[in-house]
Amino acid sequence: MDRLESTHHLMKAANVDQSRMLQQTICYQGQNKWSFSISWGYSIHIYERVMTRSYLQNPIETFQMWSEIMLSPPHYMFNTRVLSNYSCEAPHVFFFESIKKTSKNEIVKSYSRASPRKIFLSCSSDESRTAEHIFKIEVVSPATKRIERPEKNAVP
Template sequence: MVHGIMEDLEQEHEGVRWVVMGDDEYSMFFVEDIVDVLAKYDHNKYYYFGDQSEYILSNFWFSFDQGFGGAGFIMNIESCLRRYPFLNSADLITMVSIVDLGVGFTPLKGLRHLDMRGDISGLLSSHSKTPLLSLHHIDSIAPIFPLMDRAKSLRHFMKAAIMKAAKFDQSRLLQQIICHHRLSNWTFSVSWGYSVHIYEKIMPRSHLIKPIQTFKTWIKKPKSPPYYMFNTRPCTNDSCETPHVFFFKTIGKMKNKNEIWTTYFRSEAQGLPSNCSIDGDRPTNYVNKIQVYSPRAKRTEMDRCECCDIIHTSGSNKAKIKLRECFTNEKIA
């Protein structure tokens, strides 16, 4: 990999400012978001961008200060020397060569290596507040849409879901927006272009930004935690803590309005006994479709998440969510 970088950089490429490297396994890059992020940096300076593995032991075994190539890393250095024949990881060799040039590692959280197994819907539904830049190991995890087989899930992912949503608005892709319907005592958590969760109680954003641990460790589970480079929430049988899950289905633009709509349908019944209401009635069970309306304008700043308003009539099988910028002192709790 290091020689490949050197050969590429030694060639003359008019107008090229950055070199982006990724594994030849199943990796996906969201180029528009990458361009927007890199535009904030001076390409005449030395940078080594990447992200760590989500699995804490992978970073321990190799380095906490390297970009893992599956998720991709980005450089604008002029040379990278290979002087470490005893190292057996291309990512690690690249890192130590760059460090020897005096260049530090700059993490970009939107580069997702996905060093985990099983159902990653919990992670994708609580993506960090940063533009999505890449996804790796898509072929090694369980279907992203859990009720579909792998082939159908990948087709839906590529043609109808995230990749189609990306064509409309990459800046909001997987961005988590949380709002409350206090009349019903519900909390909605939107992962734009992927999923919507409804909780049967008011829950603060500080809790919901932690992914539900629907996934498993990359290799055999260590004897004791921590397992990941981020905090997680456990799966639970508490119906107040377990969301009703809806997955992305369709997307379009509103005629005569400066809005994009995305539609999400219920995955399956939650199937847990209610302990969130006194009379045992669960109006959330009636909801099977959610429509989210977002501005067409691309979000250029990520210093703060968006907020939203919910339109829902008790007993209705539909709910509407309208995204907007948060008010100055608005609290999502």
């Protein structure tokens, strides 16, 4: 997908669920001790261990600068972190695929695995706790009501 196609794809999510666009949600799954970082309309990362919120709130550089000019760091107006090759810190990455609004006034976003992690060691010695078998994630959330603001009249 090129930059223009990526922007159009991102706008599909924005058109349906504007209030959550580019917001991050961090949650945990207790049974497997997994951490989830959900960037609405963009990606989901599953970590095979409990990670702190302060660690997860900094996005991984899964993107690159639009300019070819090499600037000295920092390259962005927010803190980032590089992708780790250590199995306990390298997430399983799922990218935004589709979005729909249901008749129950819910929003369903689908995310699919981009590719295998290419890390062959599991973070856990218990192979049943790996997330390698997950290929698609659906996130269901209540639809938010768009706030309509009255037009402001110009002061004479």
